Amino acid sequence: MIESSDASLLKFEQRTHFVNRGREVLDECLIYFRQALANPTSVPPWSIWWESNVEVVQRVFPPLDYVRLKHRRLRGAMQILQNRGELPENYVPPSPLITGSCAECGERVTNHRGGVGGGYLSCPTCGVVCNYDTRPPRCV
Numbered sequence: 001m002i003e004s005s006d007a008s009l010l011k012f013e014q015r016t017h018f019v020n021r022g023r024e025v026l027d028e029c030l031i032y033f034r035q036a037l038a039n040p041t042s043v044p045p046w047s048i049w050w051e052s053n054v055e056v057v058q059r060v061f062p063p064l065d066y067v068r069l070k071h072r073r074l075r076g077a078m079q080i081l082q083n084r085g086e087l088p089e090n091y092v093p094p095s096p097l098i099t100g101s102c103a104e105c106g107e108r109v110t111n112h113r114g115g116v117g118g119g120y121l122s123c124p125t126c127g128v129v130c131n132y133d134t135r136p137p138r139c140v
């Protein structure tokens with residue numbers, strides 16, 4: 001038979017393990033957010049990550065942050081990192097032209113090359129469009 005002090009210690013250790021595991025999971029999510037913002041091609045697109053982590057996110061983040069992530073996706077992750085003081089308020093994610101990923105939602109963009117004159121990138125998920133020009137500067 002377990003004495004009451006032993007039972008209390010066991011419950012304390014179980015709670016401590018649960019809290020520590022929750023912090024580890026939260027840290028793993030934050031690592032994904034940081035990488036998705038700085039170097040999107042180093043991690044899976046948001047929709048793939050979200051599908052496999054939605055229950056974890058709901059468990060370890062406060063309800064407001066969960067809703068922020070669910071609806072604002074990568075932009076919500078950026079706001080969470082800004083609120084934690086990890087990103088400056090005026091942080092601008094790298095251009096989709098460089099990363100190949102949408103800075104709003106974290107999905108891969110489609111490049112519609114327009115030939116010599118440029119083209120545009122579009123996000124199949126949120127519809128954000130980024131125009132670009134590939135013409136060389138004119139000499140006058």
